[in-house]
Every structure is written in structure tokens, then in C-alpha cells.
Amino acid sequence: MSRIPPRLQPLWPLLKRLHRLLAHLGGVLFRRLGPVAGERAVPRTATEESTATVAGEPDAVTLHAGGPAEELRRGPAVGSPPQHWVFVAGERDTVPARYTLEVTDGRLVGEWGATVTPGGVLDYQSSGYFGLSGWREHPVFLAPRLPPVEHVPGTVLSLTTRGTTGNYYHFLYDALARYGIFRECLPDVSVDAVVVPHAAGYQRQLLELAGVPGPHLQPRADRTYRADRLLVPSTPNQDLAAPHWVTNWLRERLPPSGRTDTPRRLYLSRGQQPASRRYVEEAALWPRLERRGFVSLDPGSLSVQEQIDTFAGAEVILAPHGAGLTNLTFCRPGTKVLELFAATYVHLGLWTIADAVGLDYRYLVADGPSREGRPMVGVLDDVSIPPERVEAALDDLMEDR
Structure with missing residues (x-):
């Protein structure tokens, strides 16, 4: 693609x-x-x-x-709108x-x-x-x-x-x-x-x-x-x-180095190139995140070991959907994650990792037609969600102890 x-x-x-x-x-x-x-x-x-x-x-x-063979039972995933059809469909798997x-x-x-x-x-x-x-x-x-x-x-x-x-x-x-x-x-x-x-x-x-x-x-x-x-x-x-x-094999094969100086609150940016699954309102949301102690991060700018160490040390992660969230594999159980989606493209691949590791995962889907049954329609559609809605979902996640 x-x-x-x-x-x-x-x-x-x-x-x-x-x-x-x-x-x-x-x-x-x-x-x-x-x-x-x-x-x-x-x-x-x-x-x-x-x-x-x-x-x-x-x-x-x-x-x-x-x-x-492995029988997988997950969820239900927590997010808005609740019971999104992509996550409901992913609650049961046979590998x-x-x-x-x-x-x-x-x-x-x-x-x-x-x-x-x-x-x-x-x-x-x-x-x-x-x-x-x-x-x-x-x-x-x-x-x-x-x-x-x-x-x-x-x-x-x-x-x-x-x-x-x-x-x-x-x-x-x-x-x-x-x-x-x-x-x-x-x-x-x-x-x-x-x-x-x-x-x-x-x-x-x-x-x-x-x-x-x-x-x-x-x-x-x-x-x-x-x-x-x-x-x-x-x-x-x-x-x-x-x-x-x-996930268990990857975590054992690729352990963190033991660093303790990595940031605890991460926002994963996808830049501002249109049609790249970017978060459109990033500039408006960022000052609010910064006040909460978040650090903006492009995982691709780090070495693999640095990515492993950074995610292993994280406590809260916010990001639009993207491959950088694959590093949830290396997080500690209980790490809080909020993933943002366009209405036209909701993907369960990072939720399944979060479930396998034992993370506190939430999702937030933009308003718009869900195109139920057509999961691959808007693969690179940008994510546009009012900053106030993201901020409220993030606060709810962080306050849920």
C-alpha cells in the first residue's frame, strides 16, 4: 500500500x-x-x-x-464508541x-x-x-x-x-x-x-x-x-x-537493557503529511499533553534497543494508529494505552498485542460512518478528533487506578 x-x-x-x-x-x-x-x-x-x-x-x-493450536479469548475492548464491530469481531481467535x-x-x-x-x-x-x-x-x-x-x-x-x-x-x-x-x-x-x-x-x-x-x-x-x-x-x-x-517469545528474545532515564508519558507523532494516518489536531492538543508531562516521540528515529527501552519504561502512551505501537510488545503489564482511529479504518492488531501483554488499553474512534464489514477501506485516512474529546478520554484513562 x-x-x-x-x-x-x-x-x-x-x-x-x-x-x-x-x-x-x-x-x-x-x-x-x-x-x-x-x-x-x-x-x-x-x-x-x-x-x-x-x-x-x-x-x-x-x-x-x-x-x-491456541484458542484466544479477549476483551471486551474498552473505548468509544463502545462495542465497535472490529473489536467485537476480534474477541475470539483460533491460531x-x-x-x-x-x-x-x-x-x-x-x-x-x-x-x-x-x-x-x-x-x-x-x-x-x-x-x-x-x-x-x-x-x-x-x-x-x-x-x-x-x-x-x-x-x-x-x-x-x-x-x-x-x-x-x-x-x-x-x-x-x-x-x-x-x-x-x-x-x-x-x-x-x-x-x-x-x-x-x-x-x-x-x-x-x-x-x-x-x-x-x-x-x-x-x-x-x-x-x-x-x-x-x-x-x-x-x-x-x-x-x-x-509476544512471550519476542519479550524474552528482545529484553530491555535496564535503562531508567526514559520518559514515562509518550505521545507518538506521525507528523503532518496528509493521507498518512496523522492526527490532524496535533498542534492544538500538544500544549495540553505537554502540561501533563508527555514527550513527543517518533519511534523510527530511535534504534531498536532504544525503542524497546523506551516502551519498557513507559507508564502512559497516546498515539494514532501506526506501526510504532508494535513496541507495546515491550511494555510492562498495566501500562496505559490510548489509540486513535479514523472512522473509516479501525485495526485490531495493536489491541491484540496489548491484550497478550496485559496492558490497560482504550480506543477512540473519530465520528463518521463506520463502514461495517469493510475494514480496509480508509487505510491511510487521517485521524480527526476534537482535542477536547481526546483530552477527556486520556484523563479518564489516567485517573482509572
Whole structure:
């Protein structure tokens, strides 16, 4: 989404539907070209579950079991308006059991890390993408052939999946957490390479802090990696559920350093660039926050360890919805959080983290049509809420002892 030019971002819901349609139609045609495309042929079919992938090619695909399925019960979330439909829908989740697929002569396609077996089958369960109704809409079918193939000898571990190349939240909960699954399933296995995004500074810092060994290969839109032995952990956070084992693993793997000089009251600013999910009335609200001892913070300006330390020391956090709130993972239980939303885009991903950690979380949604049942309509809409309403909700949160 962030790669769409700003002038086209309001058209995102339409562009997404077009993207899905083109993948569906392209797949119908391109799957027929397999005999002439050779090793770059798009998958000839797919499985919905990895167990079916194993059953279809038992000589090439093995499933190494990890932890059990997790039933999550949350909430109800507290906020205004009460009982918002997004949070009500998120009160119950089932997270599938964890596993790692081992694929002999497996292929890993594009930035999304789609897993393809030597028999030409897309393992859809480990290759999920945003907002699809099924495997036929996967972007692997948008082109007549797969990207050029690069052979990587030996054992290759994949930590990449949708959203991990450019988003802090998805890198932490979808890429890094996959390493935890791999180690759970295959604790004694060493690898010759790891396919994981590492172009950004925060990605390299997180990989080092979490102890993910190299060499690291960057997932690329113009590349298909073929490995002698491909290891693909299951996707730990496909439905933005923040499973408790993930938050616990991240908190244990990425502890605070013990600093005590960090601010206790944080306001996370998203700047004032329009169509960026900014809080429009920030200038009017800020003097009131400053009088209450808040410090304005851009988490992206800090190192990863500084972000961990800062959130670990916080007592109250106020922010419009954004990836910086992923650092709630490192807060102490009981930390107070108020998250602001536009009426057109309410997202439960940070609430699920807050619930897993045990935070005192509240939400505040701007007035306007809720567009119930259409959660991805206004993804970058700015947040406009009268400062008096924010101030009242914040005071209510801070006074609730």
C-alpha cells in the first residue's frame, strides 16, 4: 500500500479488487503455459493446508510439528464508541498449530516468499497474502512466468512473508517470530542461508538482537530462490492475532537493557503529511499533553534497543494508529494505552498485542460512518478528533487506578 503514489492511494480499495481479479484471470491462462515455461512455470495448482502438500508429495515434503493450536479469548475492548464491530469481531481467535515445512528442491518466490514444491504446487497456508479469498488470487499468478531462478545450495530457511519487507509490525510478528517456530521445530538444525528482509537498519538490528544467523538473502520481486533443502516455518500471525506465544517469545528474545532515564508519558507523532494516518489536531492538543508531562516521540528515529527501552519504561502512551505501537510488545503489564482511529479504518492488531501483554488499553474512534464489514477501506485516512474529546478520554484513562 505504501508504494502506491499518494494521489492514487484513495483508489486503493478499487486497485486491490483489480489486483485480485487480474491474478485470478492471469492464473487461468498462465497455468496452462507450464510445459513451455520450464523451471519458471507458475504453480500448476495449490493446496489450502500444508498437510495436503505433504500428502501430495511425501517424497519431497515433510512437516515438522511444533506447538499446539491456541484458542484466544479477549476483551471486551474498552473505548468509544463502545462495542465497535472490529473489536467485537476480534474477541475470539483460533491460531493453528505451529510447524516447519521441509521441501526438497523447493522454490521461494518473490518478495512475499511463496512456497512452491518441485511438483509445481503452491503451499498456500505458508504463503498467505493480504485480503485474498483464496489461492487463485495470489500475486504469484500475476505474471506468465516466475521471476528468474537463483539456486542456493544447501539448507535455506525462509523467514519472509507478506508485508515483511517494509513494515516494522509485520517484520517483528511475521518474519522474526518465524525464527522462533523454526527453532521450536528443529532446534539442532543449522542452515546455510536465511531469506529474510534486511535492507532497513531496524531489520538488521532486530536480526542481530534476536540472534538470527547469516548469511541473509534479501527477498526480491525479481528473484525466485531454489534450495536443495528449503525450510519454511508456518506463518505465526496470519490474522493479526498476536498469539501469546509470539509476544512471550519476542519479550524474552528482545529484553530491555535496564535503562531508567526514559520518559514515562509518550505521545507518538506521525507528523503532518496528509493521507498518512496523522492526527490532524496535533498542534492544538500538544500544549495540553505537554502540561501533563508527555514527550513527543517518533519511534523510527530511535534504534531498536532504544525503542524497546523506551516502551519498557513507559507508564502512559497516546498515539494514532501506526506501526510504532508494535513496541507495546515491550511494555510492562498495566501500562496505559490510548489509540486513535479514523472512522473509516479501525485495526485490531495493536489491541491484540496489548491484550497478550496485559496492558490497560482504550480506543477512540473519530465520528463518521463506520463502514461495517469493510475494514480496509480508509487505510491511510487521517485521524480527526476534537482535542477536547481526546483530552477527556486520556484523563479518564489516567485517573482509572
